[in-house]
Amino acid sequence: MEKSTSIWNRVVYAVNILIAFLLILTGVISYVPLRFFSAISVLSLVVPFLFAVNILFLLYWAARLKRKFLLSFTAVLLGYLMFGPFYGLGNNHVPQKESSDLKIMSYNVWGFNKNGWMEEPGVGDSIIEFVKKHDPDIFCVQEHNRARYQQLRQYPYRSETPHPNKRATQAIFSKFPIISSGSLDLPSTQNNIIYADILFRKDTIRVYNLHLQSFKIRPSTDNFSDGEKSERTYKRLVHTFSKQLEQAEIFRKHFENSSYTNIVCGDLNNTQFSNIYKIVKGDLQDTFLEKGKGFGRTYDFWKIPLRIDYILADPEFEVLSHQNFNERLSDHYPVMATLRFNSHQ
Template sequence: MKNLSLFNKIMFVCNIVLACCTFMAYLLPFMAPKLFPFLSVFTLCLPLILVLNLLFFCYWVVQFKRQMLLSGIALLIGITFINKFYKFSAPDYTPADGDFSVMSYNVRLFNKFEWSEKETVPIEISDFVKEKKPALLCIQEFSNARDFDYSAFPHRFIFSNGKKIKTGQAIFSKFKIINTGNIEFPDSNNNAIFADIIKGKDTIRVYNMHLQSIKISPDVHDISEDINEIDKKKSEMMFRRIGKAFRKQQLQAEIIMKHKQNCKYPIIICGDMNNSAFSYVYRNIKGDLNDCFVEAGKGFGKTYDFNYYPARIDYVFADEKFEVKMFSSYPEIVDSDHFPVMAVLSDKKQQ
């Protein structure tokens, strides 16, 4: 370091600080949010941290400086995290008999509160679903909408509550449903539901989850303006609120984990997790299931309308019994604050 210029010394100190933050972020998926709620917020920043490490690595490489090893090692250790953030390629998909598709979509109550000026949101969502023809459709923030046509699904389970406005989750299926249930989350309006579905000679359990929201505005400009106006105390309140939401998510994830442990069928989990793929919650809900984006997705897999940041907080997880043949997200569909995601699966026994 003594041979570095003053500017490069400052840059390397910054690089060291960044590397320390990076290694700490790598440990967070293994640390319960209830123990470290403030640190858990860093899981939201991990993609940015990885990008900064890449910039530092390139900065030192062009100067042929050995300091490149620091960020190089950080990136090498985090290669599995990079794969959850961005996929460079996806396998070629050839349709075959036995394939079936699973769609997950947070529809934001079909625009019941008119957040969008479009009056045709339920119709457009309905038309999109008809076009993609999923065999299984899991909807979060479902509310009865006269213009949403689910006649293509002869079997369905809708669980909703509320006095004036009924909201909840729904599972629509082209296969027969033989059992359903609701999983309550304490001290929360969120929940998860499940349905046992007969496909061929097999029974599959499908979970549809909607975990606690961290309540961050999707508009980066609005966030910047708010932060400029509020004082340090209010900023700390925002972090405490996020930490509290992460603690609730941890409890909700543990409830789902315990419930699925008693299931003897192959499992598919869909839904809005409201958390990143670098979190403790993601790691625990996924368990030994396959993340369909990681298996067969491409690009960022953006699922939430957050400006300038490709947030992926909606997931389809599938049992290892299934081959994940295709995965797509649809960021061009702007009828909700979330984008639909769909996976094509096939039973490995039939291959």
């Protein structure tokens, strides 16, 4: 009996070593912006799973009073230090808005359901009503439908992906004057990044609206269990990571030349555990990490809640609130944050 128990513990510890190693490796890779690491970077999609399994191993060994628990304890600690928290302890309280405050929403609206992907009637109009109800000062839209601007007359200013550009359309709607705008050229893709320079009180702020490469994978058991389909799925994941990294680097180069105070919104199509997120975020504040609550789900992938839509703000802004919504009007869920511009204090 003791011999069989010993063999079992050796097998368990061998698996434990592998899972701990993968968590630490994924954390290290998230700091390395090199495209040839894309094959390994795919692991960032399963970081919550790696954390959970390491915690189970930690509890398993601790219950048996074995020092082997230190392996997973170290992996979880290092993972936390490298990735940061991914569960918000804030609340949904939105403070009384002052003149120096800016309410901004980011939402991938899936074309306002113009292609009928959702069977419910009037989905596009429901999105419009949702936006009107929450009344953000700036509304960043991914996968926009140009015809819908007529229903958003509360915004006298807007900037959209240029017309000749054969890409998914992004838009920035603003209650404040847009004094200049532009679009970044992302090669060999339908994705797009736009920006708008907005006169806010006596200052000019720059708002970026990003929509990075999509994985374009339909969640199904076959995609991950069938050998041939699994290989194709994996290759698509690797290709997407590589394209996202290229796009993030284009954004970062443009961002670093900005002379304004910046806000970055959009659908990165990747989690906060990826090097893509780290490149885009840089030294910006993630409003969810500052004031968010729960897991911050903005997308459901195979019933797994993921946070892939973000609002990031320069340190000159104080983050007053962050909200995640449960309205199922698109394949994404909207996010909204209230920021206070410290130069107006």
